[in-house]
Amino acid sequence: MCGRYTLLEDDRNQNIREILEQIERKHGRDCIKTGEIFPTAATPILVDGENGIQPELAKWGFPHFASGSVVANAPVETAEKKWMFHNSLYTRRCLIPCTGFRKWGPETVKQRYTNPDHTPVYIAGMYNDYDQERHCVVLTAPTGDNTGKREERLPVVIPAERADEWLSDTVSAFSMLHCEPSALEKTDET
Template sequence: MCGRYVLFSDTEMQDIRDIIDEVQRKVNGEMKTGEIFPTDKAPVLIQEQGIITPDAVKWGFPNFRNKGVVINARAETAPEKPMFRRSLETKRCIIPCTGFYEWSHNGPKTKYQFNLPESGALYMAGLWNDFDGERRFAILTTEANVSMSEIHNRMPVVLTRPEMQLWMNNYQDALDVLQTARPELIKTPA
């Protein structure tokens, strides 16, 4: 599960800063940074006509059964689910961030931020689609690895740098990425 993430434009993270700057130019204004909530518009890397480009995209596919939005898609079932199948085939995206949040469920509820060791930037695999003329995204999740499992049984599909191009370019490579172990993360109280 990934219900919130964080996006800061610290000068030390030039790649994140560049993504935010490009999206701000596209939307002629400020792009939300800091803590990103479902239904916020946030920078997302999409591929159109073979070019990966940042765009401002709303977090959450419409939930056609109930009110609200669907913010996560299970990597294990996305290839079969009608809501996600076509997006997984042709509309994969990458969600840049500087960490994501999760809350402990045992004992006092504590909020933790998860990041890659020795890296300010973290990239999550996602899916996008257009609904009634509005572009939206969902974050793919997978079974938590040991670095996350004591806090939650799910985690975002965090992409390594080499996996980013594989994820975007080829459907079979993307499926292979979903089958591999996710990198170990570090957690800090938020």
Template sequence: MCGRFTFQPNDNAEIKRIYQLAVDNGYEPKTGEVFPTDQTAIVKSGDNQVQVVTMKWGFPGFKQDQNIINARSETIMQKPMFAESFRNRRCVYPTTGFFEWSEDKVRHRFNYGTDPETLYIAGCYKVFDGEPHSVLLTTAPNDSMIQIHDRMPLILQKKQIKSWIYDQKFAIDFLDSPMPMLENVPLNN
């Protein structure tokens, strides 16, 4: 399960460009550490090309103040809460890494390396009461993650973003893709 990630435009030129696209479109994405319910930068379909907007991270849950932030890639097409969104409104979370906590409560940062590289996470979204909300997709962990957590984000390469958003066959096939190996950096806080 991915419960927090980073969006650091000051430390990453690609994220800075994405951030600026959101700002140019009239949005103010949360920067730094992003928490559930924050307005986060999202790449989604536009009229002729992808566009960067912000959305609240998490679907409203079944209980008051409940927030569902992740959807399992293995069951997304069967779950009524997510299936229609996955079929019709896929999106991508641009990040500079994500966090997980081990059983002994140590926080670990994951990315391709120790620098805040751009890491894209697959997602989908839906409009609730006139406001778009998004969830990110998780999958079974690979060897770089399994010692820390039993889930990991469904990670896309930059060249796969348009296919994920616009090509349903690609998106369905990608649900079972092996994930890239990531660097695990234990943090003290």
């Protein structure tokens, strides 16, 4: 499960900076918080637009009307079957650009995942509109390392060179959900 990710705009992340600038031109300054991003925060997503890939603003998490909370993650194994995700998975896929994400490991140790070359990470997601507000969720898949009692899950990461395929080609997108996760660098934080 993904409970946090980072969105940093430093010298190594020119692409992230460009995405943020495009969204701020459309929605105004300070519409997006950078740093550590939590569920319910406004965040950039990339969607398949009329002129190719374009950034949009979305709130992280689909509303869970029964509980009053949000659903921030969708397991790939059930996303196609659940009414909350089914149509979005087929017609409203997005990428969530970030500089890395965090996962809590055993004994509350935080594990940070980033690209070894510090380029942006593109998390597979889907979006939908609720009450005239765009929302997104992160797609998660089991890792190959199931050594603990609970199954470990991580966000599905889409390679930058396959971004257009993920957004516009349903057959290719579904095959990407079941590929081996990309080689991210993992570091433990206390």
